[in-house]
Amino acid sequence: MRKIAILGSTGSIGTQTLDIIRDNTESLKVVSLVAYSNAAKLSEQVSEFKPEYYALISVGGDECLIKAVQNCDLAVVATRGICAIESILYCLNRNIDVAIANKEALVCAGEIIFDALSKSSAKLIPIDSEHYAISQCLLNNRLDVNKILLTASGGPFWNFSKKELSNVTPEQALKHPNWNMGSKITIDSATMMNKALEVIEASYLFGVNSDAIQIVVHRQSIVHSMVEFSDGSIIAQLANPDMRLPIQSALLDKPCKAYAGGVNMSDMLTLTFEKCNFENFPCAKLGYEIKQYPPLCATVMNAANDVCVEKFLKSQLSFNDFYNIIIRIVNYFAKEVSGKSLDIDSIKIYDSCARKYAEKIIDGELC
Numbered sequence: 205m206r207k208i209a210i211l212g213s214t215g216s217i218g219t220q221t222l223d224i225i226r227d228n229t230e231s232l233k234v235v236s237l238v239a240y241s242n243a244a245k246l247s248e249q250v251s252e253f254k255p256e257y258y259a260l261i262s263v264g265g266d267e268c269l270i271k272a273v274q275n276c277d278l279a280v281v282a283t284r285g286i287c288a289i290e291s292i293l294y295c296l297n298r299n300i301d302v303a304i305a306n307k308e309a310l311v312c313a314g315e316i317i318f319d320a321l322s323k324s325s326a327k328l329i330p331i332d333s334e335h336y337a338i339s340q341c342l343l344n345n346r347l348d349v350n351k352i353l354l355t356a357s358g359g360p361f362w363n364f365s366k367k368e369l370s371n372v373t374p375e376q377a378l379k380h381p382n383w384n385m386g387s388k389i390t391i392d393s394a395t396m397m398n399k400a401l402e403v404i405e406a407s408y409l410f411g412v413n414s415d416a417i418q419i420v421v422h423r424q425s426i427v428h429s430m431v432e433f434s435d436g437s438i439i440a441q442l443a444n445p446d447m448r449l450p451i452q453s454a455l456l457d458k459p460c461k462a463y464a465g466g467v468n469m470s471d472m473l474t475l476t477f478e479k480c481n482f483e484n485f486p487c488a489k490l491g492y493e494i495k496q497y498p499p500l501c502a503t504v505m506n507a508a509n510d511v512c513v514e515k516f517l518k519s520q521l522s523f524n525d526f527y528n529i530i531i532r533i534v535n536y537f538a539k540e541v542s543g544k545s546l547d548i549d550s551i552k553i554y555d556s557c558a559r560k561y562a563e564k565i566i567d568g569e570l571c
Contacts, residue, residue, distance in 0.1 A: 208455065209236035209273045211291060212282035214245040216386050217305045217331070217447060221280050222249065223463075224452045232455060236272035240283070261287060270294050278455065280331075281306045284388055285510065286503070286555055289313045290548060296320040296328070303329045303454035307401040312503040312551050314408035329454040330409055334402055336450030337428035337441035338410060345433065352406055353430035353438070355422040356480065356488075357382050359394040361523075362421065366484055370524045374517045382425040382445045391513045395526050396485040403491030404502065414492050419480040426467060426475060442467050486527035494534070500541035501534050503551050504558040508533040511562035521566055533562055 234253040239246040241262035259268035269291035377394040392398035430440040446464035515521035
């Protein structure tokens with residue numbers, strides 16, 4: 205019986221993880237459930253799965269995430285933001301496997317996490333659809349990787365002009381054409397900031413330079429990513445869009461249910477691939493540009509984007525303003541963080557500082 209802790213149990217990834225556990229009670233058991241603030245939904249989950257431990261981050265703080273992983277075999281990390289970094293390190297330092305769907309932890313603390321992983325017998329298993337697909341393409345392959353082709357749906361506004369993008373609303377942005385996700389990642393998908401974060405993630409997860417990662421827009425979300433090898437061959441992973449596919453692979457020794465269903469072969473005749481339009485979606489560039497800055501600037505970038513998303517959802521920020529605000533804040537902090545060590549304390553400090561600065565810029569308190 206594999207004991208599972210779910211951090212972020214009431215969100216999209218958390219609820220889909222519970223779908224899989226519900227179908228595999230003979231081999232999987234929930235020992236911990238942690239949500240951010242959705243007490244009503246957490247209560248329903250606790251009633252059904254009867255975990256040994258449960259908590260709300262909004263009440264118990266980040267410490268409850270560490271308590272949640274102390275008696276598990278696998279921690280599913282599906283929280284937002286940087287709050288789970290310490291619990292991830294707790295797991296790796298104690299050889300507890302981690303299934304990670306949290307982009308921000310790797311973006312902000314990738315060096316720290318992978319240093320801990322190098323000293324651990326634990327596995328760090330990606331359950332983002334793209335990174336899961338890349339890991340599948342790399343299975344048992346003895347060839348050197350030449351390039352990772354990271355696919356992107358393009359979001360709801362791919363064919364919009366720059367002028368049209370300036371007028372899009374939060375309601376439009378939340379209507380993703382292929383995926384059913386939480387509001388924050390759905391907006392990140394619309395701005396393509398999620399691809400910037402995924403470029404950084406992939407660089408850490410697969411040990412490649414970001415220059416060897418190419419964003420490819422694939423509107424149908426059937427090809428979840430591809431890998432080009434040194435002999436020029438390309439391997440791709442194809443599946444209908446359903447996050448339960450990578451999640452069950454992380455939870456079970458042998459995935460046993462076709463949650464996504466089979467790909468219709470006739471659909472494969474209409475698959476399309478396009479170059480990323482960095483002019484209309486400049487946030488995608490940040491995944492490459494951030495490597496030119498001190499390591500803590502990734503935390504600053506992530507925090508600034510979070511505030512931009514919040515302001516956009518409140519109709520207090522134009523869709524076209526994301527990139528200019530984020531890069532302005534990164535440039536502001538670049539000199540200050542230069543030479544400072546990357547550690548948990550500094551990540552927390554500059555996450556907070558960047559959020560406050562972003563608030564002031566967007567609210568017009570700074571020119």
